[in-house]
Amino acid sequence: xxxxCAAPDFSAEEVSSQAAPPPLRASDAREAAADFVAGLNPAPxxxxxxxxxxxxxxxVTNAIRYAGGVTALSFGADQRALHVRVVDPSPTQPQCxxxxxxxxxxxxxxxxxxRLASNVTVHRHGSRGKTILATLTR
Numbered sequence: 001x002x003x004x005c006a007a008p009d010f011s012a013e014e015v016s017s018q019a020a021p022p023p024l025r026a027s028d029a030r031e032a033a034a035d036f037v038a039g040l041n042p043a044p045x046x047x048x049x050x051x052x053x054x055x056x057x058x059x060v061t062n063a064i065r066y067a068g069g070v071t072a073l074s075f076g077a078d079q080r081a082l083h084v085r086v087v088d089p090s091p092t093q094p095q096c097x098x099x100x101x102x103x104x105x106x107x108x109x110x111x112x113x114x115r116l117a118s119n120v121t122v123h124r125h126g127s128r129g130k131t132i133l134a135t136l137t138r
Contacts, residue, residue: 029060
């Protein structure tokens with residue numbers, strides 16, 4: 001499911017795309033995701049909207065917590081899928097690790113991203129960071 005390859009540009013078939021200001025908090029990402037899907041016609045399923053909001057929140061949380069913040073956030077949609085793209089300044093590949101059931105050190109976010117998304121690509125920009133693109137069925 002996870003591929004380390006170039007994160008493609010949003011599809012040529014793309015119906016809609018929107019860049020959001022780089023979020024400082026996960027709540028900013030959730031709000032940006034909800035604003036983006038509110039403007040889509042036809043509207044995605046309620047489940048797809050919930051999953052996009054959750055994916056956005058988790059990707060941004062991970063970027064803030066482990067990668068030095070978010071340098072770009074954008075959303076896209078075509079007839080079949082919704083996309084969220086997060087860019088951060090760390091070249092380090094996301095890692096699956098054992099979840100901390102006490103809640104102190106996490107470990108739940110990246111596995112959740114991989115389960116919710118139909119496709120995840122990570123494109124490293126050398127020492128300048130990476131782009132993570134998560135796609136889910138509309």
